[in-house]
Amino acid sequence: MAKASAEQINAAMDSLVAEGQALTVRALRDKLGNTACLGTISKLLQRRKAGTQRQLAAAAELSPVLRQAILDFVGQELQASTSLHEAEMNDNQQELMDLATENERQQEQLDLQAGEIETLRAELERERQVANQARTDLAKAQLRLEGLPRLEEAAEQARMDLAKAQFKLEGIPRLEEAAEQARTELIAAQLKLEGLTRVETELATVRLELEAEREELGETRAELDEERTLRIKAQQFIVDPIFKTPVG
Structure with a gap:
């Protein structure tokens, strides 16, 4: 609803005066259909009353006849308004x-608006945080976008490694066959090694026996040499007396 202007309020005052009604804030507001603010009506009404008092002061400087006429008129007006003074005070x-009620209502509106402002501030702060997060995500996305060539190189290297792994995987059966052959050869080598170990053991035994036989042979040779020496000495002992016998 549109608020009444100052011109409309002054026109309502003139209308009430013409109708012979008392100028009160409530009467003016009723006249305007409750479209004017009480504070505005009260301010304009006080201004009009102050203007009336200035007119009375100016009338004191007029001629006695005119001054008396004005005073009579003002007296009549004052007498007419005296009966309404108490009602005006009540009004x-x-x-x-x-x-006071309107001030309280306006204060409630101010409090409500303050709450709305605080809510808007909180929403603005959340929007700022969302914007900051969006900027951070954008920076990360740009870094990822810049890293795409490196990722493509890594993917190509991964594909090459996968191909190598597949090639090695295809060669696993051959490797298993080779491993089985190697195990067979290893077992055969172990068996040969065990046989060689037995042969070495037997050879060592034979060597020991040969050493023992050599020792016995040496002892036998020594005995034979000693016996040969004794025989030679015995033969010399027998021959020498023959050659030493005198001829008769």
């Missing part, structure tokens, strides 16, 4: 209460 009190 003023009611207006003060209405003003």
Whole structure:
């Protein structure tokens, strides 16, 4: 609903004066259809009353006849308004209460607006955080985008490694056959080694026996040499007396 302007309020005052009604805030507001603010009506009404008092002061400087006429008119107006003074005071009190109520309502609106402002600030802060997160995500995405060539190189290297692994995987059966052949050869070599070990053991035994036989042979040779020596000495002992016998 549109608020009444100052011109409309002054026109309503003139209309009430013409109708012979008292100028009160409530009467003016009723005249305007409750479209004017109580504070604005009260301010304009006080301004009009102040103007009336200035007119009375100016009338004191007029001629006695004119001054008396004006004073009579003002006296009549004052007498007419005296009966309404108490009602006006009551209206003023009611207006003060209405003003207090309106002030409370406006304060509630201010508090509500303050809460809305705080909510808007919180939403703005959340939006700032979302914007900061979006900027961070964008920077990460740009870094990832810049790293795509390196990722493609890594993917190509991975494909090459996969191909090598597949080639090696295909060669596993051959490797298993080779491993089986190697195990067979190893077992055969172990058996040969065990046989060689037995042969070496037997050879060592034979060597020991040969050494023992050599020792016995040496002892036998020594005995034969000693016996040969004794025989030679015995033969010499027998021959020498023959050659030493005198001829008769």
